[in-house]
Amino acid sequence: MPVEALDNELTEQRLFQLNEALNSGMFVHVRHMLHDMPASDVALILESSPPKTREVLWQLIEHNQAGSILEELGEELKDSFIMNMSPERVAKATAGMDTDDLAYVLRSLPDSIYQQVLQSMSSQDRLRVEHALSYPEDTAGSIMNNDTVTIRPDVTIDVILRYLRSRGSLPEATDTLYVVDRKDAFLGGIALSDLLTCDPNLSVKAVMNLDLEGIPVMMEDTDVAQLFERHDWISAPVISDNGKLLGRITIDDVVDIIREDAEHSMMGMAGMEDDADTFGPVLKSSFRRSMWLIINLFSAFLAASVSNMFEGTIEEFATLAILMTIVPSMGGVAGNQTLALVIRGIALGHIGKSNSRWLIGKELAIGFLNGVFWAAIVFGSVWMWRGDILLASLIAGAMLINMTVAGLSGAVIPIVLKKFNIDPALAGGMLLTTVTDVIGLFSFLGLATLFLMQ
Amino acid sequence: MPVEALDNELTEQRLFQLNEALNSGMFVHVRHMLHDMPASDVALILESSPPKTREVLWQLIEHNQAGSILEELGEELKDSFIMNMSPERVAKATAGMDTDDLAYVLRSLPDSIYQQVLQSMSSQDRLRVEHALSYPEDTAGSIMNNDTVTIRPDVTIDVILRYLRSRGSLPEATDTLYVVDRKDAFLGGIALSDLLTCDPNLSVKAVMNLDLEGIPVMMEDTDVAQLFERHDWISAPVISDNGKLLGRITIDDVVDIIREDAEHSMMGMAGMEDDADTFGPVLKSSFRRSMWLIINLFSAFLAASVSNMFEGTIEEFATLAILMTIVPSMGGVAGNQTLALVIRGIALGHIGKSNSRWLIGKELAIGFLNGVFWAAIVFGSVWMWRGDILLASLIAGAMLINMTVAGLSGAVIPIVLKKFNIDPALAGGMLLTTVTDVIGLFSFLGLATLFLMQ
Structure with a gap:
């Protein structure tokens, strides 16, 4: 019943005390502290610690506590601990686990260790887990327990x-x-x-x-x-x-799925894996993010090659270069708004065959309305800034085109990706930005070439 | 026990049948279909329908079913239905609701209707809800029920x-x-x-x-x-x-909070309100998204004014204009990766005073490593494309600077915003993009001016 004991401040405070004790080498004290905490709190502390601290803490955790802590850890961290454990220790730690968690642990083991762990298990546990492993990952079978009464x-x-x-x-x-x-x-x-x-x-x-x-x-x-x-x-x-x-x-396993799912969309849209470890080692983190950056580099060079088509125009009118980033930027933001909405709608099961056409039409209409409105605003701003009514009209025209395209592609891209079973949260954002960058630059510089270069 | 009845296909199918029946004017049939469905399925169908269909369906729902359907609806749609109901009907619909849902409904009513609804309630319901309303929104009190045994x-x-x-x-x-x-x-x-x-x-x-x-x-x-x-x-x-x-x-109320929370981060980062209605009316949706676009317009003009500082350089070297979008683009993506990671870490309670400095240091290191790596790649690409080793060195230098800044600000921005109690999921992305755009353009065009204009 201690009311204060429920606050997040407590974890903060415990982390602080643990770090103090670790730094002054009071390992026995740390071991006692860890032993007296619920597994979920120990897991939270491990998740919140840098790699070195984690390793020391993990060494200090008693073997019979390890299993229940592993159950509470995020996937990436769980995997890294399991990889470094001896097969016997894995077998011991997993002895009391729920079937679904046990199956998860075994799935993430390399084949050689996997067999050894299975051998070290009691025959009852082995039977139980072989049953669970017979269902593919991400199915009801893989998250079910067989402890029914x-x-x-x-x-x-x-x-x-x-x-x-x-x-x-x-x-x-x-x-x-x-x-x-x-x-x-x-x-x-x-x-x-x-x-x-x-x-x-x-x-x-x-x-x-x-x-x-x-x-x-x-x-x-x-x-x-x-x-x-x-x-x-x-x-x-x-x-x-x-x-x-x-x-x-x-429900506790379902809550994990809901959380993972929602995180997957958010992290995916930013080009991160959803189980990325906040406090993971630098080199590993750096490497894992490069996939997204390399795709973006292609996209950026594609946009640059669009500008390159209009090198002559830019050479003559340097003002174009100054303004040319505005249209792609607005299109990117507007398109991403639609994209986020549609990705969430797909995740919630709201979007299907019967209404996707209506939705695309609606987002196209919003894109056009947005386009008219922001074209007017940009027209006014550029006219005031550069005092050139033709230039202002050109950027306004490009804005109208790009905002309409952004609305349309924000809705079409995720729906089409979904149809081809490609995760829209992962591929959608990059595809969209490429479209809005290319169309934005092409329409602005193209209109400029048409009307300025005679 | 009908196994197939559990599939999402079913909703799809039901939606189709309902639409067919509606289009052929078989309203009595539709009314029967709606009556026979669980409230949660009716809610899903309402959420998945365009505004006009929604209105017709809502008219066909029996009064005593309305309350349980309202409980299942998303916030935006729930509000729009309640606004259009008579106070008596609201009172009738809410009669059997859980206290927390009842309090929610009343909170969203305009003051004049609110009093009328309270008056139309039984005295027992009134007492119950006045108690619940005494706790501020988003506290344990506002989501609790008083049906304890x-x-x-x-x-x-x-x-x-x-x-x-x-x-x-x-x-x-x-x-x-x-x-x-x-x-x-x-x-x-x-x-x-x-x-x-x-x-x-x-x-x-x-x-x-x-x-x-x-x-x-x-x-x-x-x-x-x-x-x-x-x-x-x-x-x-x-x-x-x-x-x-x-x-x-x-737990059912908690699941809603977890879902809303996770959606909030995802939608917020794309500049959308988290309760935005996928099938809401065009004009309303268009207006609600404009807030984010206006901020982005300021950010885009800020970036343009940075380019404007270097108009002379661009006039002389049009190639700079063609390449100058690459550096901000890469910085934006890298910074957003860090941002998503840190925002999720904050939401999960993993990040606090004791480890935020370590985290910032780590992301700075990743940013620098990323910078070195991508500077090398961009150096090679630009050298190959334009055949100009000085130009390639300039863009590589700018890339190194901007990627390092992106890593640093991706971690610092959300942590600082959180400290000032500003939601990092809402304000973080725009701030970050502004930083990476400005620094990206400034470092590239600045270096170019320094080395090319003598």
């Missing part, structure tokens, strides 16, 4: 209550018991709250919820997340093609 | 079980009963799963979880969301400064 339809609630009492405890985040027949076919579920409030003499069949929907095991995890969000589920059963109950998905 | 510490579990059976049902997403004393002071909680598995002869005191932490009612909602994520909570009690139990927050 199942009951039969033809017993009374009273029998169930006595069974639960003899069982002694339930898996975490259990809010529903699942009803299956003799062949494990999924029939429905009973919420714990219903178990507690219904008449114990009724049969399971009479109380169970038949409307409970099972998630197909091969459904994409982002679709699973949308279902959870839409229906406010806490957990949901996962079923096979032939209706057998395979396991369940819990 | 509380028990006393000194009775036996058996008494509780009998009480629950006589009660007949529990509020949605109840996973824990809260233990309070006579003065409503929060003492702890018992999970439903523990109620089902423990010995019924034990007292509540003996079984209850004392480690359960209460959320301070004034805590920011984003901090609440971080706690839920870190601790995998399904619900959590909210307590007052003096330790009284006030209500509880459930």
